Amino acid sequence: MAEPDLKSIQKKVSAGASYRKIVAAAEAGAPICVASAGIPNEVMHAMGVCPIYPESLAAISAGIGKAGEFFDESRAHGLSNIICSYTRCGLGICWASKTAFGSIPRPNIAITDVNICCLHLTWWAYLEDHFTLPTFYMDMPATTDPGAPEYIDYYETQIREMVAFVERTTSCRLDMDRLHQSVRSSDLAGYYWKQMMALRRHRPSPMSFRALAGQILPLVTALGDQDAADFYEALYHQYLADAKEGKTPAQGGETYRLIWDGIPIWHHLQVINAFEEKGANFVWEPYTSLNWGNKTSTGRLDLDRPFHTLAEKYTNVWNNKPIAKRFEYFDQAIREYEVDGLVMFSNRSCRPMSIGQHELVQLITERHDLPVLIFEGDQADPEGFSWADARTRVDGFIEVLEGRKQRGRQR
Amino acid sequence: MIARFRERFELRHDRARALKRQGTKIIGCFYGLAPKELVHAAGMVPVQLVEDRDARYEAKSGLLPFLCGMSKNLAGQIAANVLDYVDGVMVSTVCDTNRHMLDIWVHQRAFPNQWLVRAPAKDDEGAINYFTNELRRLAGELGAVSGTPVTDDGLRKSIALFNENRALLRRFYDARPTAGLSAEDAVYVFASALTSPVEEHNALMRELLASLPPGAPGSDPKLMLSALNIPMAVDVIRMAEKYGATVVTDDFTHNARYGSTAVPADGDPFRALARGYLRTVPAPGLYSFEDRAARIRDAMERAGARGLIYLIQLYCDAYALEYAILKERFDRWKLPHLRLEAEATPSSIEQLNVRVQSFVESLV
Ligand code: SF4
Ligand code: SF4
Numbered sequence: 001m002a003e004p005d006l007k008s009i010q011k012k013v014s015a016g017a018s019y020r021k022i023v024a025a026a027e028a029g030a031p032i033c034v035a036s037a038g039i040p041n042e043v044m045h046a047m048g049v050c051p052i053y054p055e056s057l058a059a060i061s062a063g064i065g066k067a068g069e070f071f072d073e074s075r076a077h078g079l080s081n082i083i084c085s086y087t088r089c090g091l092g093i094c095w096a097s098k099t100a101f102g103s104i105p106r107p108n109i110a111i112t113d114v115n116i117c118c119l120h121l122t123w124w125a126y127l128e129d130h131f132t133l134p135t136f137y138m139d140m141p142a143t144t145d146p147g148a149p150e151y152i153d154y155y156e157t158q159i160r161e162m163v164a165f166v167e168r169t170t171s172c173r174l175d176m177d178r179l180h181q182s183v184r185s186s187d188l189a190g191y192y193w194k195q196m197m198a199l200r201r202h203r204p205s206p207m208s209f210r211a212l213a214g215q216i217l218p219l220v221t222a223l224g225d226q227d228a229a230d231f232y233e234a235l236y237h238q239y240l241a242d243a244k245e246g247k248t249p250a251q252g253g254e255t256y257r258l259i260w261d262g263i264p265i266w267h268h269l270q271v272i273n274a275f276e277e278k279g280a281n282f283v284w285e286p287y288t289s290l291n292w293g294n295k296t297s298t299g300r301l302d303l304d305r306p307f308h309t310l311a312e313k314y315t316n317v318w319n320n321k322p323i324a325k326r327f328e329y330f331d332q333a334i335r336e337y338e339v340d341g342l343v344m345f346s347n348r349s350c351r352p353m354s355i356g357q358h359e360l361v362q363l364i365t366e367r368h369d370l371p372v373l374i375f376e377g378d379q380a381d382p383e384g385f386s387w388a389d390a391r392t393r394v395d396g397f398i399e400v401l402e403g404r405k406q407r408g409r410q411r
Numbered sequence: 412m413i414a415r416f417r418e419r420f421e422l423r424h425d426r427a428r429a430l431k432r433q434g435t436k437i438i439g440c441f442y443g444l445a446p447k448e449l450v451h452a453a454g455m456v457p458v459q460l461v462e463d464r465d466a467r468y469e470a471k472s473g474l475l476p477f478l479c480g481m482s483k484n485l486a487g488q489i490a491a492n493v494l495d496y497v498d499g500v501m502v503s504t505v506c507d508t509n510r511h512m513l514d515i516w517v518h519q520r521a522f523p524n525q526w527l528v529r530a531p532a533k534d535d536e537g538a539i540n541y542f543t544n545e546l547r548r549l550a551g552e553l554g555a556v557s558g559t560p561v562t563d564d565g566l567r568k569s570i571a572l573f574n575e576n577r578a579l580l581r582r583f584y585d586a587r588p589t590a591g592l593s594a595e596d597a598v599y600v601f602a603s604a605l606t607s608p609v610e611e612h613n614a615l616m617r618e619l620l621a622s623l624p625p626g627a628p629g630s631d632p633k634l635m636l637s638a639l640n641i642p643m644a645v646d647v648i649r650m651a652e653k654y655g656a657t658v659v660t661d662d663f664t665h666n667a668r669y670g671s672t673a674v675p676a677d678g679d680p681f682r683a684l685a686r687g688y689l690r691t692v693p694a695p696g697l698y699s700f701e702d703r704a705a706r707i708r709d710a711m712e713r714a715g716a717r718g719l720i721y722l723i724q725l726y727c728d729a730y731a732l733e734y735a736i737l738k739e740r741f742d743r744w745k746l747p748h749l750r751l752e753a754e755a756t757p758s759s760i761e762q763l764n765v766r767v768q769s770f771v772e773s774l775v
């Protein structure tokens with residue numbers, strides 16, 4: 001079978017295309033669901049429910065510099081600036097009933113996880129309350145042992161109840177054949193994504209974190225859709241070819257290989273380019289490698305047990321892992337990806353991702369002699385962010401890396 | 412009499428150390444969603460971890476600048492060895508900060524034992540079954556630490572004691588608006604419940620309620636204060652009183668959680684405890700907003716309060732978001748309210764003066 005053509009398939013899964021799909025779905029009478037990013041999209045896809053992801057829309061709005069009006073909207077509703085910028089922007093989008101691409105149809109239902117962060121619970125409770133939206137909460141207690149069998153079983157019941165909720169509140173019904181198809185597509189998308197991540201071990205790594213930050217979108221918004229699977233398959237082959245040709249986004253060749261910890265700084269993605277201009281390339285991030293894709297023990301979804309496999313995948317939440325476990329992932333990545341330094345994004349919006357970073361750095365630097373740059377800021381709200389300062393800090397960090405490289409050569 | 416509540420609260424560290432010297436193990440609860448009955452049934456004393464009035468702790472915390480003063484204050488207390496008597500900590504999620512502080516404490520080995528309460532966010536049958544099993548797991552681990560296994564009978568007795576404490580606090584809040592008692596003193600009646608052995612607090616409460624003197628009505632306007640940080644709340648009470656208002660009732664978020672409805676006393680006590688905690692204890696997102704707002708409004712009506720001060724600790728995203736949701740109802744009900752957001756430092760509190768003054772004046 002011919003490999004899908006990357007350019008044409010990319011158009012089908014772009015941010016604009018995903019917006020057009022929402023509009024078309026609403027016109028066709030499909031239910032629109034305000035969904036948080038940590039719930040089984042595969043099930044919604046199989047049931048014909050069309051999700052809107054406020055977090056993803058917030059990231060996109062920030063990425064194209066159009067989040068300001070949504071922050072204003074949330075301020076007018078009494079939301080303090082100390083609340084996560086995704087929540088503020090996401091609620092602003094809901095109140096304004098529009099995205100950076102155009103107006104959004106009125107949603108019919110809402111579904112959220114309750115554990116990726118506590119705001120997901122309160123935020124959706126707000127949507128339920130304010131917009132009187134039938135809302136379903138995918139219960140997942142806080143834990144430090146997300147792999148415990150009874151924990152996964154409990155979440156599996158939540159997925160089944162989610163199906164019952166959708167059937168109760170919309171005219172959609174679950175067809176098991178469609179669910180199998182949806183899980184199969186998701187598995188392929190997740191598989192190719194993992195394969196892509198593995199390609200970054202190659203020296204030089206062919207991928208730019210900036211490009212990946214955009215290419216991750218279908219993993220958030222379109223799992224279950226065959227277009228997403230086709231996209232990642234095509235993308236993988238493209239990157240494989242790039243790796244063979246020795247391509248790299250790092251200018252002048254890949255001199256330094258780095259880790260980025262945290263969500264990308266959507267409003268200043270050019271920070272990533274500033275590293276690349278100096279020959280530094282990001283080769284591993286928990287955000288790309290561990291938050292998305294097939295997060296099961298085998299790295300694949302079990303097509304024979306769709307509910308269980310989705311439960312295993314969606315309960316595998318990075319924020320629920322103890323610091324010692326998070327360190328193991330870093331330790332392994334530092335060795336396998338031959339890393340020269342770390343950039344930690346201390347994100348004032350996302351407490352779950354930022355708390356413990358300092359302790360993680362302690363563990364890493366005890367074992368690895370690596371320089372660490374800590375950026376403070378916010379993933380979607382540019383307030384207080386200075387591009388000039390950021391550049392200076394990048395330049396300073398590159399000098400540190402360069403100095404270490406030179407000393408290494410002299411030894 | 413009333414001074415004994417304050418003394419118990421202010422000398423809480425000394426008193427806990429004295430208990431420890433007598434061989435009692437002390438378990439820190441962070442926060443009001445931790446099932447204290449379980450700790451008690453295991454023969455240990457649960458004490459809620461609360462802020463100390465010492466802004467220097469925040470500088471010692473080593474925490475990220477954008478985290479709340481509560482977490483920084485506790486981290487500072489740990490760094491300064493103030494909590495050296497704590498044999499274990501039990502964290503039950505209210506917000507991301509309190510939940511993930513546990514990660515840091517585990518990493519630092521800050522306490523000899525630590526437990527995360529794996530509480531569902533729902534209260535349906537599946538959630539109650541899950542939480543019942545979780546409570547049994549916790550009971551087993553607590554019993555292993557104390558050497559006193561948690562039995563059904565033991566847990567029933569503990570539930571009854573804490574229910575009695577809740578009932579006494581409710582009676583106190585009913586009596587408070589017309590009692591001859593300062594708002595500041597009233598704070599310590601409740602606050603000492605968080606940090607004292609329940610038997611002792613019950614005895615004190617019974618004594619207080621039997622001898623509560625009637626008082627002359629305070630000056631207008633009468634206010635309710637909703638807050639989390641106890642020292643900050645005392646500062647705001649003093650400030651409001653300075654401008655002529657009387658704080659006739661309070662809604663401490665600890666209090667609203669801890670002093671909420673009684674835990675059922677029938678059947679399997681673990682199951683009863685599960686039912687008593689899931690979605691019955693006010694915490695953002697874990698409780699109906701309608702009920703939370705209505706409880707505040709009703710408590711204000713009962714106490715004759717005309718205005719509400721809703722005090723948020725700076726960087727407390729959980730309550731900042733809750734406020735925005737409650738505000739829609741307060742506005743609809745035309746319930747006069749003032750949101751204050753501040754740090755627990757003297758300079759930050761000082762800056763609230765003008766806003767408190769103009770709020771009080773607007774109600775006269
Ligand atoms: S706090 Fe973190 S996980 Fe929660 S919505 Fe914000 S960015 Fe997402
Ligand atoms: S509820 Fe607020 S004050 Fe308490 S730990 Fe959480 S963020 Fe801090």
